Amino acid sequence: MVSKVYVPPIKIQGIKTKIVNMISDHVYLTNNSVWYEPFMGSGVVGLNLAPHRAVFSDTNPYVIEFYNGIKSGQITSGIVKEFLKCEGAILAEKDDEHYYAIRERFNQHHDPLDFLFLNRSCFNGMIRFNRYYKFNVPYGHKPQRFAKAYVTKIVNQVKRLETVFSENDWVFVCCSFEETIAKAGTEDFIYCDPPYIGRHVDYYDSWDEDHEIALRDALFQSGAKFMVSTWDENKYRKNPYIDTIWKGCYKLNKEHYYHIGGKEENRNFMMEALLTNYDASKVPLRNIRNGHQFHLFESLMEY
Template sequence: MKKEVTPFLKWAGGKRWLIQQYPELFPTEFNTYFEPFLGSGVVFFHIQPEFAVLNDTNKDLIDSYKAIRSRWRKVYTLLSEHHKNHCKNYYYDIRSTSYRSLEERAAKMIYLNRTCFNGIYRVNKKGEFNVPIGSKTQVLLDTDDFQKISKILKGIKLLNTDFEKVINLSREHDFVFVDPPYTVRHNSNGFVKYNEVLFSWEDQERLAQCLIKAKNRGVKILMTNAAHPSIRQLYEPNGFNIKAVSRYSSISANKKSRSNYQELLIFCNL
């Protein structure tokens, strides 16, 4: 049995609920694991595959993984300093400071992620992180095991590129887990913007075509997406299995909009 590892980041749309409620959807045998939208890597850390290609368009996020993999002790030391000095003024000082070294940038991101409002990652048009301070004060967590995470990441390919390039690397008997930023608001026609770059409807169509090709290559695929007729229409006619599931969202800043909603699980070749 592999030792359970808690991801070191909190990320919008985390998939812990998925691995807890639908473990049967995750294949136990495959060659290489691919995750083109990494985020906090909940599924990756649950599976802990020997061979994997992990990707995200967020360079700060991927650099944090690289720093934990190669310099986890230094990152932990820097986080200890942030923990000791944390207060409102210190938070905004760190938020406005630019760092050059990989470990300093990683420690900054993890510190801000753990102490900002609701663990949200948001940047302005200049690419500057602009989330205000939150209520949490713990920078070092009891669940932290950077040494173990570093070991899991050894030999894993970490990329910062477009999702299509990553999925196109997959071959027969590989497993691709796909969790894109949702174009449509759950159960409605509105739009959601998790970052400064909107994952457009054209991106959803491009993703579907990419996954159809992967399916035809014999790749095992599991995807989560918004429960919306337009999403179904991209996959149902192309032989994908679709399961609608209900879950609770606590991401919203408005308590009234935190409620149960549906998501789609889309899969094939499992």
């Protein structure tokens, strides 16, 4: 269990904030492990586990650029504060006109600060692109979005990244999962959170049966311990791939509720699954590192 769940400055649909504790309670890390996270998204999982050595990757270049900017010191919490204060004041005055001007600017120049601005003021904190890889999420219609307290919150989230990046040896790479998984060895741990099969229809991160099979094959070929997040069932159906593509893996479950819009009657049930190639219900004692608790294995012995 991590003592406090840190929320990263980037939001994304499918963010794993609510199951960070469950994941951290069941990962399999040794002193020599490198943490591989080939679908990093917001990075909330690795950020909270804070392993000493890690490779984070994603096919979304803007997320990677943003984190690399913080790592190199090109983007600092101070720069983020000034930027959001300034652009936030214009948003308060010009409302949607300014949001769409920044969206246009981002789609031309791809500045990571514009990406942050859009990500935190768009509809529902979504990341979505059209077939030409242009960011196309509409405005969240909150002209006062970047009020002082909200800017402080984001700045603190960036500060947390500055701290954790300076304490650990992490790299961020823009590439597809195959490339990242191919680098992992038998002592390493791979956590995968791909787009949920049968549920994603976006152009930019479409995910089908062929992808799911390629992921499974790459994971088994790596020889590393791995964990895959997926959905198990919702109120309408079960994920058919758990007993086919992922047959032979161990499974842990957690119930989860999410809302579509703000209405209570739109509360939806979803059973999340964690699939592993080891018996995650038997992971032994936890250790504390970087102020977080998680399972740290002294050696890669089977138990």
